[in-house]
Amino acid sequence: MTEIVDRMIAENSVENRRALIGDLFSRVRQYDVTALEVRGRRIRTGSDHWVTDFASCNYLGLDLDLEMTASVTESISRWGVHPSWCRLVASPQLYVDLEDRLAALVGTESTLILPTVTLISIGVIPALVGKSGVMFLDKSGHETMYEGAKIARDNGAKLVSFRQGDFDRLEHLLDTHRDNPRKVILVDGVYSMTGDYADLTTLTTLAAKYGAVVYVDDAHGFGVIGQDPDSTAPLGHLGNGIVRHLDLGYDNVLYVGGCSKAYSSLAAFVACSKKMQAFIKAFATPYDLSGPSPTASLATLWSGLDINERRGDRLRDDLWRLTDKAVRGLRELGYTVDNRSGFPILSVLIGNSTTLEVAANLLFEAGILVTVCPYPMVARGQDVLRITVTSANTDEEVDDLLAAFRDLRDRLSVTTAGDQALLPAE
Numbered sequence: 363m364t365e366i367v368d369r370m371i372a373e374n375s376v377e378n379r380r381a382l383i384g385d386l387f388s389r390v391r392q393y394d395v396t397a398l399e400v401r402g403r404r405i406r407t408g409s410d411h412w413v414t415d416f417a418s419c420n421y422l423g424l425d426l427d428l429e430m431t432a433s434v435t436e437s438i439s440r441w442g443v444h445p446s447w448c449r450l451v452a453s454p455q456l457y458v459d460l461e462d463r464l465a466a467l468v469g470t471e472s473t474l475i476l477p478t479v480t481l482i483s484i485g486v487i488p489a490l491v492g493k494s495g496v497m498f499l500d501k502s503g504h505e506t507m508y509e510g511a512k513i514a515r516d517n518g519a520k521l522v523s524f525r526q527g528d529f530d531r532l533e534h535l536l537d538t539h540r541d542n543p544r545k546v547i548l549v550d551g552v553y554s555m556t557g558d559y560a561d562l563t564t565l566t567t568l569a570a571k572y573g574a575v576v577y578v579d580d581a582h583g584f585g586v587i588g589q590d591p592d593s594t595a596p597l598g599h600l601g602n603g604i605v606r607h608l609d610l611g612y613d614n615v616l617y618v619g620g621c622s623k624a625y626s627s628l629a630a631f632v633a634c635s636k637k638m639q640a641f642i643k644a645f646a647t648p649y650d651l652s653g654p655s656p657t658a659s660l661a662t663l664w665s666g667l668d669i670n671e672r673r674g675d676r677l678r679d680d681l682w683r684l685t686d687k688a689v690r691g692l693r694e695l696g697y698t699v700d701n702r703s704g705f706p707i708l709s710v711l712i713g714n715s716t717t718l719e720v721a722a723n724l725l726f727e728a729g730i731l732v733t734v735c736p737y738p739m740v741a742r743g744q745d746v747l748r749i750t751v752t753s754a755n756t757d758e759e760v761d762d763l764l765a766a767f768r769d770l771r772d773r774l775s776v777t778t779a780g781d782q783a784l785l786p787a788e
């Protein structure tokens with residue numbers, strides 16, 4: 363048995379691009395960190411080693427909010443720790459109330475909750491395109507959407523792709539498949555590496571022209587951006603997602619919001635009509651073949667929605683300001699920072715994986731936790747350190763981040779191109 367398993371691991375390591383990540387795993391101290399103690403956004407990772415967290419996606423800082431923690435006990439005593447029915451059989455009333463509340467927030471007739479965006483993608487995308495539809499995948503879209511698309515392709519559907527924003531190519535593909543009645547365009551709302559966002563105005567226009575549906579994975583947008591943005595509130599209001607942020611409607615749009623990031627709760631939802639909700643219940647396998655969200659997460663999502671109503675916009679103001687400070691500061695230090703939107707995800711270009719490893723370890727020693735992204739998470743030679751900012755970070759912590767990147771710049775000979783000339787300084 364061991365021999366067989368060893369051979370499988372060895373053979374996969376040759377043919378799978380992810381082996382390159384596996385290779386870095388043992389040498390990058392920022393991977394697989396065990397948090398021994400958490401105080402705000404400071405984490406103890408060794409007997410006396412603390413890091414400041416710029417890798418969490420708890421954008422509103424609700425993981426640490428006392429109102430959130432207090433909400434759990436009452437719900438658990440009422441519903442038990444976990445509703446162990448599959449959703450097809452039964453769900454606590456809390457589920458249904460949350461679905462109504464989420465629908466009111468984003469502005470659709472209904473929503474359907476499953477535990478994660480990944481489960482939604484692997485359940486809903488194959489259900490939508492069936493055995494003979496076509497999927498038009500944005501190449502910068504999240505890997506989990508691609509996983510869903512591959513399951514659909516395995517069932518017989520066709521999968522084609524286009525580069526983010528290459529609408530000529532997308533239109534050509536839509537035109538090629540114009541006679542297919544089941545066409546689904548797959549995009550991220552807010553992109554997980556750069557904070558960039560999809561041009562849904564153009565995408566929905568194309569979708570309407572060719573009779574397609576746009577499936578929007580807004581795992582990073584829900585809770586962070588919302589309706590009526592202006593110069594005083596660039597992230598907009600209410601955090602009700604990319605569609606509302608761009609002042610669009612939901613015709614031909616299937617909006618997927620994630621709650622495990624801004625809402626610190628293990629849940630995700632599809633926003634749709636009642637008719638589509640009934641279709642997904644019947645056709646998406648995670649509704650009957652997979653478990654539900656734990657009660658604690660349903661309770662914290664409810665409590666998070668309360669907080670969002672009362673003080674979400676204030677939290678988003680902090681989020682915007684701290685992100686702006688980080689982006690400006692890093693650019694002033696000479697780094698190439700990918701972030702055009704001002705949303706709280708930014709990628710700092712480092713170059714090749716050797717430099718990435720050195721940089722990641724230096725930052726960790728300096729007490730900064732970021733997400734280390736080598737190829738194949740990003741294009742070859744374009745390795746980045748991803749920084750995510752939350753409203754629970756402080757100005758002092760952003761100062762520490764910038765100080766650590768200043769030291770890093772001085773220890774590596776940084777070029778603004780962030781190319782492979784980055785080498786450890788003598």
Ligand SMILES: Cc1ncc(COP(=O)(O)O)c(C=O)c1O
Nearest residue numbers: 478479480504506554579581620
């Ligand atoms: C854009 C995007 N979609 C989906 C996911 C997966 O979300 P979930 O954890 O809810 O499956 C992530 C996770 O980071 C993501 O960044």
